[in-house]
Amino acid sequence: KPKGNNNNAKKNTAGGAPPPPPILGLADLPGFGYAKLSKDAKENVEIAAERYLSARRELALGVLLVDARRVPSSDDRAVLAALYDAGVPLVVAATKSDKLTKSELGPALMKVRDGLGLPEG
Numbered sequence: 001k002p003k004g005n006n007n008n009a010k011k012n013t014a015g016g017a018p019p020p021p022p023i024l025g026l027a028d029l030p031g032f033g034y035a036k037l038s039k040d041a042k043e044n045v046e047i048a049a050e051r052y053l054s055a056r057r058e059l060a061l062g063v064l065l066v067d068a069r070r071v072p073s074s075d076d077r078a079v080l081a082a083l084y085d086a087g088v089p090l091v092v093a094a095t096k097s098d099k100l101t102k103s104e105l106g107p108a109l110m111k112v113r114d115g116l117g118l119p120e121g
Contacts, residue, residue: 072115
């Protein structure tokens with residue numbers, strides 16, 4: 001028997017059954033600030049997104065992707081507020097930063113931070 005081979009692992013768990021594998025689910029909501037939608041279609045997407053966010057109590061983390069080259073839109077702020085109101089922990093990630101020069105990056109990130117009303121740091 002090779003070292004480290006433990007065929008008794010099942011005996012060490014409750015009831016003799018191995019623990020269930022961790023589950024990870026990802027949901028990608030439409031790009032509110034970028035998508036070219038009619039007013040009615042945009043409203044329907046917003047309603048569906050709000051329902052999704054409010055009904056998913058198991059959400060562990062929200063990730064808001066914001067284009068670093070643009071000032072955050074009212075839609076970006078609305079999604080941020082919806083996640084905050086739902087009590088979902090949140091990370092804001094600035095995308096497209098590779099398209100900026102080193103001298104443009106700092107001011108662009110400050111615009112994102114300020115545009116979303118985020119604290120420094």
